[in-house]
Amino acid sequence: MSRKSVNKREKIDRVTITTTTMRVKKVEKRLLKYDELPDYMKDNDFILDYYRCEWPLKDTFLSVFCWHNETLNIWTHLGGFLIFAAMAVATLMESSKGDGAISNFLRTSFIATPLMTMLTMNRNNGSRNTTQGGHHGNFSESSLLDTSAEGTELVPLWPWFVFLAGAMCCLVFSSVSHLLACHSKRLTRFFWSLDYAGISVMIVCSFYAPVYYCFYCQPLFSLFYLTSITILGILAIITLFTPSLAQPQFRAFRACLFLGMGFSGLIPSVHATALHWDHPQLLVALGYEVLMGILYATGAWFYVSRVPERWKPGFFDLAGHSHQIFHVFVVGAALTHSAAIMILLHWRQGTPTCL
Numbered sequence: 001m002s003r004k005s006v007n008k009r010e011k012i013d014r015v016t017i018t019t020t021t022m023r024v025k026k027v028e029k030r031l032l033k034y035d036e037l038p039d040y041m042k043d044n045d046f047i048l049d050y051y052r053c054e055w056p057l058k059d060t061f062l063s064v065f066c067w068h069n070e071t072l073n074i075w076t077h078l079g080g081f082l083i084f085a086a087m088a089v090a091t092l093m094e095s096s097k098g099d100g101a102i103s104n105f106l107r108t109s110f111i112a113t114p115l116m117t118m119l120t121m122n123r124n125n126g127s128r129n130t131t132q133g134g135h136h137g138n139f140s141e142s143s144l145l146d147t148s149a150e151g152t153e154l155v156p157l158w159p160w161f162v163f164l165a166g167a168m169c170c171l172v173f174s175s176v177s178h179l180l181a182c183h184s185k186r187l188t189r190f191f192w193s194l195d196y197a198g199i200s201v202m203i204v205c206s207f208y209a210p211v212y213y214c215f216y217c218q219p220l221f222s223l224f225y226l227t228s229i230t231i232l233g234i235l236a237i238i239t240l241f242t243p244s245l246a247q248p249q250f251r252a253f254r255a256c257l258f259l260g261m262g263f264s265g266l267i268p269s270v271h272a273t274a275l276h277w278d279h280p281q282l283l284v285a286l287g288y289e290v291l292m293g294i295l296y297a298t299g300a301w302f303y304v305s306r307v308p309e310r311w312k313p314g315f316f317d318l319a320g321h322s323h324q325i326f327h328v329f330v331v332g333a334a335l336t337h338s339a340a341i342m343i344l345l346h347w348r349q350g351t352p353t354c355l
């Protein structure tokens, strides 16, 4: 074959390869229907369409800006991550400069209003809370709402940052998992383990601030509760990344581990209430924690029941399906927990010394 015809042949080959690659790429980037998915990706048979499946990593990554059935799952938790990141930055700025917009907003919206309502109720009932003096009982409206009280700087802020870090970790792990898990079978397994690990981290980190501030003057109890929940969390994460324990027959074991972690919060809550039951701040914080529990439980109900897509399969593929609703409830519950922590921190700042 002459040199010229070899070059021509190579050129034709190259064109053919490029065309084939383009055609393959086009097929790869198509959004699939549920029935076209490989078994490992079949999870919710009420979501019928708009699945990304085994796209190249770069395209999977860039699909954060495209419409498919995971777009809102990604952005609901990415939005939550940005809210908590903003709160972390605002706290850092405020702690270096003094009081600021975030703490003022939190105080008026989440602390002042319920506390004032409670104080009014107590006053009307002639409760001892507004009349009792002494170490814990001497409440005045100004001391409840004024964080510039003496000793403010003595109460450490690190447990609050531990919670913020845990929430950010959980939300960003979730977003990245929803974005990239569809790339391959291997990544699917890894990212869904990572997603659950993020939940474990958030549960453990959620304990630190309330336990630390409630048992500030009982450091042994604080150490006991925080060590216990941390060990449970580490066990949960080891379980999630142990392939043999990731089998379906251990599903009940994994569920018990999460439930155990969540419900173990009841013990320090009851203990703290018994210790500080005459403090209205504690009761308002407890109210927020109960609300948090209700929000998590409602979110979990949507997650398990797969409502509303089970009522109209295919209709909620892009927006409004149960997992997106679950995500919104998770962010709401975490924000409610933030309000509870703010109340406890504020209360502890008012009584930084232990008798």
Ligand SMILES: [Zn+2]
Pocket: 073, 174, 178, 323, 327
């Ligand atoms: Zn999710």
